[in-house]
Amino acid sequence: xxxxxxxxxxxxxxxxxxxxxxAAYAARTDEPAAxxxxxxxxxxxxxxxxxxxxxxxLNSLKGKNGTVLIFIATxxxxxxxxxxxxxxxxxxxxxxGINVVGIxxxxxxxxxxxxxxxxxxHLTFTILKDEGSKLADRLGAQRTPEVxxxxxxxxxxxxxxxxxxxxxANVTANDLRDALDAVLAGKPVAKAEAKAFGCSIKRxxx
Amino acid sequence: xxxxxxxxxxxxxxxxxxxxxxxxxVGRSLTRRGAQRKRLARKPSAPLVPxxxxxxxxxxxxxxxxxxxxxxxxxxxxxxxxCEPCREEFPDLVKIDADYRTRGLxxxxxxxxxxxxxxxxxxxFLRDMRxxxxxxxxxxSDTEPVINAVDRTWGGELPATFLFNxxxxxxxxxxxxxxxxxxxxxxxxxxxxx
Numbered sequence: 467x468x469x470x471x472x473x474x475x476x477x478x479x480x481x482x483x484x485x486x487x488x489a490a491y492a493a494r495t496d497e498p499a500a501x502x503x504x505x506x507x508x509x510x511x512x513x514x515x516x517x518x519x520x521x522x523x524l525n526s527l528k529g530k531n532g533t534v535l536i537f538i539a540t541x542x543x544x545x546x547x548x549x550x551x552x553x554x555x556x557x558x559x560x561x562x563g564i565n566v567v568g569i570x571x572x573x574x575x576x577x578x579x580x581x582x583x584x585x586x587x588h589l590t591f592t593i594l595k596d597e598g599s600k601l602a603d604r605l606g607a608q609r610t611p612e613v614x615x616x617x618x619x620x621x622x623x624x625x626x627x628x629x630x631x632x633x634x635a636n637v638t639a640n641d642l643r644d645a646l647d648a649v650l651a652g653k654p655v656a657k658a659e660a661k662a663f664g665c666s667i668k669r670x671x672x
Numbered sequence: 673x674x675x676x677x678x679x680x681x682x683x684x685x686x687x688x689x690x691x692x693x694x695x696x697x698v699g700r701s702l703t704r705r706g707a708q709r710k711r712l713a714r715k716p717s718a719p720l721v722p723x724x725x726x727x728x729x730x731x732x733x734x735x736x737x738x739x740x741x742x743x744x745x746x747x748x749x750x751x752x753x754x755c756e757p758c759r760e761e762f763p764d765l766v767k768i769d770a771d772y773r774t775r776g777l778x779x780x781x782x783x784x785x786x787x788x789x790x791x792x793x794x795x796x797f798l799r800d801m802r803x804x805x806x807x808x809x810x811x812x813s814d815t816e817p818v819i820n821a822v823d824r825t826w827g828g829e830l831p832a833t834f835l836f837n838x839x840x841x842x843x844x845x846x847x848x849x850x851x852x853x854x855x856x857x858x859x860x861x862x863x864x865x866x
Binding site: 541543544608609612631633636639661662663664665666667 | 756784813815820826829847
């Protein structure tokens, strides 16, 4: 092989590596989408696969009195801090006609990991994999855990945190449960939005 | 032929190291950051960075900083040791602090780790990063008023970085891992605005 050819080949290889490394570095973004669903707005039906690949629509999963969509993560310590509380919530309200559905929209957490995480943490509610974070984009979800509570007509009636403290011992405001109980009692939700710190949803770069 | 093989290996190594930096102009590979962190962590001489607890009143005072206009623009980075993108962006923030402190920037790293970590994981991480900026752990019973006081459109996702001008107005914000080039451009502008 001629020397010039080897040098040309080397330079091409180097350029290719630069491009590949750049693409890998840029393949993830924490940049959130702008919120697009306001309180009172109806969330249109959607279909996502569960961790086994079986497709589920919102309308097939919804409870007769409402649906709690929670964006969750396998690696986020804040989300993991709520595992037991989310499972308890699902059990407490399933019999009251409100279903809890977990959604994992992190590009960094594949369906197989979401499935094993759910088994390990004893999460029995349905968890959907939001590939490409499309539902997260549609709802404007930004962090984990983040709740979208839809009433029986799929209208958004509560958005935000589960409660006000990562440490269960320090909880003084059960915002999500208050919203659920209000809807079940046929009353308006007193506080329709509440915030807390959480992990950013890891979206794929557009 | 041996020379050519050496040349080839040299180019490959250079490309691997330069790749991520080329991605955003300022970034470095996570592998290199991890190695750097370990290298720094081995240095026993670096003292623990003092980390104070910041309550609701303290946070209010931090934002107000007396009556504007203030002498210095304020940069607040909300972060946590358990937040991966927060850790990833921290070396860039340390550099920015070093570069802009003498130019009049007031930089505060505000952790939302558990207040019980004020003497352990938080100062240890800051020491490993060789961070010199002011560091606090937020110690409030409800974080929502803090989030809303900074930006009502912010949902509370981490990391999040806010730059306040001398009048106390947010002139730059970034939710998620920073782009150091963009932040530096904003800093240059706010520092030059008198």
